Amino acid sequence: MKHPLGALHRAILLALPAFTQPVAALAQNAAEGALEASAAELPAVTITADKVARPLEKVPASVAVVDGQDAEQSGITAMDQLEGRVPGLSFQPFGQAGLNSPVMRGLTANFNSYSTSTLLLVDGVPTLTAQGFEHGMQDLDRIEVLRGPQSTLYGRNAEAGVIAVHSLPMDGEPRGSVAVEAGSRDKRALLFAFSRPLVEDRLYASIAGNWTGQDGFIRNTYTGRKEDDRERRDLRLGLRWTPGAATDVVLRYARSKYDDGATLWGAPAAARAQVASGTPSWNRSWGQTLSLKVQHALDSGLKLHSITAWNDFRDRIQQDTDFQPMDMLHVGRNNHLRTLSQELRLEGQQGASDWLVGLYGDRSDNDLQVASKTMMGLSDIRASQKGSTAALFTNWNMPLAGNWSLSAGARLEHIAVELLPLDAARQKKHWTNFSPRLALQYQFMPRHRWYASASRGVRTGGFNVLSPAMNYPAYGPEKVWSYETGVKGALMDRRMRYALVAYVMDIGDMQVMQMPTPGMMYITSAASATSKGAELDVDYLLGRGWQLRGGVAWNRTRFDRFVDGAADYQGRRNPFAPELTGHIGIRYQAPQGWYAQASLRGSGKVYLDAANRYQRNGYGLLDLVAGYRHGHWDITAHVSNAADRRYDAVGYQNGFVTVYSPPREVAVRLTWRM
Template identity: 60%
Template sequence: MEQHFSLRRLPILLPFSALASLSPLAMAADTVTELPSISVSSEKIERPLEKVAASIAVVDGQDIDEQGLDSLEQLEGRVPGLSFQPFGQSGVNSPVMRGLTANFNSMSTSTLLLVDGVPTLTAQGYENGLLDIERIEVMRGPQSTLYGRNAETGVIALYSRPMDNQPRARVSAEVGSRNKHGVSFAVAQPLIDDTLFASASGSWSEQDGFIDNTVSGHKEDTRKRNNLNLGLRWTPSEKTDLVLRYARQQYDDGASLWGAPTAKRETVASGTDSYNQSRGQSLSLNASQELAPDLYLRSISAYNAFDDDVQQDTDFNPADLLYIARDHQLRMFSQELRLEGKLGAADWLAGVYLDRSDNDLHTTSKTVMQLNQLYADQQSTTQALFSHWTIPLNDAWSIQAGARVEHTKVEFQPRGGASRSLNDTHFSPKLALQYQIDADHQWYFSASRGVRTSGFNLLSPGLNYAAFEPEKVWSYETGLKGWFADRRVRYSLAGYYMDIDDMQVTQMPTPGTLYITSAATATSRGIELDLDYMLGHGWQLKTGVAWNRTRFATFRDGSANYDGQHNPFAPDYTGHLDLRYDAPAGWYGQASLVGSSKVYLDAANSYLRGGYAQVNLLAGYRLQNWELAAYANNLTEQRYDAVGYQNGFVTVYSPPREFGLRLTWNR
């Protein structure tokens, strides 16, 4: 039986639960220490979290390690306002931020992924094993001024732990439900003190599936994957810093988490082999040179490659009647070069960005009548100039101003068809006003423009691969952030309104027919709250909630009128509530509630994924260099299947409850 959870009361309950904890008894805990300061690099210049005029959530590397997070999809709910389209395939994610998202076949995303400064521009390869990560910064709201066309509604930025004179090592082994077993490691070592440093991290894991295939007699959705990261840092002088990184991810999975809406849950009768044998890798060089006091030249050169190799049964019957397959080879080179420095009391930066993508696309669609093969090449180039300034006006007031001019050209060549091209030039400004109310509290207001690139309908030869327009957003945001209770409470509260033009919406009128139209306009408004409270005596509370309302203002597609409907895949509410206790004797425990309201799967709002509230438990014990932890995820077995994905054709199953043990050695 499906369980649906409404989060209508969550935005009321979470703030009040946090405020209730600010009681005189809790405040009297004289053993409380203040929360640590957090610095972020969301503006490409490191600043304290409380000094940035934007809504930013930070996930600490220690939390990632202890909770065993190994996928970006696990950030849903843990970062209020961030979710992902239900898809069920490893290595592919399409994020949803502030009510906006992009289709997997658009070759773009609405929220940019950065890993140590290296961008990922497609849903394919939008993943990370979260190994040896120092922190994750999630910047909510348009960031196109600094990051370009794929940062329309935000950025997820991952930062690896630094390579320096401090050696470290970590090895972890895990066993869990459905025969899960895996190992991971992370090591860093100075090779020459103060000059040459190296790091390596990797993981390997396997797990049986939970979807029964009555034809083969096996589980259909087994999971196998491995990750490898290598790093080398060279500092030949105090003024020069070079970091070379290589990363690889590889999957050897069974089927996606798909089934027929009319079949018994978690059961298929597939006679067609389904698999995911995708793999990706990246190579990057991050260089910094001090040219003069307070003047730096920085360069990030990167090469990204992802092979999307998938076959998936779509009728779930013994006969080999219907299936889809992809064999995409995606390649991209990117280069950013920027100057940054100080001019009096002002911080500034100016830079140039270039990228070139070369995608070899092969899509297969098997129907009862025929086998359709689509071959195409897509190439794109981007050139951009950008600048950003932070200027203090006096002791309390300051302004931030920035702008980006970006030109993108996309060329599309279907096999057997005529070549087509698009040229877009975007101007993305940002202006923010900050007021330091006192030493612990700040107010800000910002106006910014976000852009998502145009493209071609890669799966619509019947429409002559019609083009869709760039999606454009004007966003207005105001917020408060700071500290309370002698820095034992950190808070951030933001409200925003977004006006969206040429909104890209995916339509699937019949199975196998999919196209993206840019005929809609919409508005998005919302509130985001993050709160971290050191209660004392070993107790800590973390909570956050986001409310978003994204609706079509006007959207007509043929004779259909979708005015006032929900944008697909956009939840109205997301949030989390974490309570943790660390005992002096070395053991700890944590209880977490992570939730999302329902999301609709189509523009007509005919199909939906139900809302959910997951309970996750964690307990562990540390003894010298060793740590043993036990976990239970989705303790109450919440089910939130996406019933009717792809216009009623497919159900995407939600993962079941999971238990496990981790043994870790740290040095």
């Protein structure tokens, strides 16, 4: 069966010569492929994918890195804007700010499971739910996206990968910026970030935040207003204390608050972006995080790390779902999600090898309320859900004979989940998981490496909180065995960096959300599936101010076995998993201080249900950036989705909802820097 891939596919095919021609020229004649002698090489990239700082090319895993300055100049201010810009990463189309369910390598989790398949780490602090899976990208150093199972080092929410957000360090170099932005639909934004030493070589502080407001684009014909206005406030505070050369203590606090109108929903049969809702729809969610990170170097050469974190998120929404003046159908949530986590880690070296061993534990306490009006009447589901995790993990990196090296690790994790419904008896489940990882790496040329790895990923089980009629049944953990191989390195005197990876994953006890009728939802873990794919990342410094960046990820995830009642879904695609994601872009940086960038990002189509009846079409979005920096001032203009492409998710919630895609947006930002 043929699947049209649209503008993204055509752009990638057109771009292939740009990737392959320099490599072929190098093989035929090195001189013919040489660039101008005046061109600089690409800067080195250091990441902490295995919790130890290491050059990107030496990490035996598929990793994409988004630089903080590039993110700022591209106008990235939300997590879902990484879709397409990071090949292999996408998000379920949902339309509510502050709630993101990531999709990686064909795997995802429904937000009603209060879990994720891809872990979000912000300065080492984990976010374990789709609620609060967000970051405003203020004071950003870089984003590392680890593709493939990372449960060995990161546990039950890293089954498909990890998104690690790193803030700029607090150090002896003072910095500061203030920016104002204006754009489409009366967008207004104020952004700021400051960091400076308070006591020389001892105490440092940082503060960053933003306020953003924007009118909606969904017209309510009943009230005459726009239904989906947005307002968001973010604040991030940091304090760093270095009492001595051996000790580093960092205290961070972050808070986000949303004051929005409706989710980006409408009726599939209605005119696009038009509702007639008489029931108010709103999002009043907020979240906060407090963390303490301590690092201490012992006299023996060992290093001790401790990360203590408190996550607190309030998911408060009301959403009309009949989109008519009369209140026939609506849904409301008032969930309070709290998690306390602690990690202790010891690192050391033994000869040329490095190792770490650690302990991790967390406790969650969630108060859940889902009040809705459906065709079956009023419903008010209330429950308390508690959970705990205890884990022991280790990882070793060892050189072998010649240019061979080995990375090996394992994690033993015990998880307990307890549900206390208001109208039923208490239930409790617990599971013990073992997640090993083994990676072999070979440096076959000075700047080129090959690796092969095998790893196990796990996503925890839970209870069907939205199924009181079924007595809140439990579902088991989802388990993945992943087999991966890849090559990565540098060409053209380090002016071109590349990574090419292929993988196969065997998925058992797969968790899939089913919605047979409106108001009835449940998660089943009766499916098995196979996921296979490939990922390519390229960064090419052309010279004379020009730079080409691109990447593409192909994934094929199919149910091997999935029977749910009378329905047999064998051979169907896993919901929300695109077969193709990627981007290609070119940038010019002029010596006079101005710059321009054009990029195309996108995704193949995704199905919205296990039967593959409803879908969101594939899309390719053209983004344009132009700016000028002079002295302390920087002015930048952004155009997102310049062609105003529409890629609505038609048939969400078993055919009853369309999730609208955002229209074209134009914005101008003026920034002052210290």
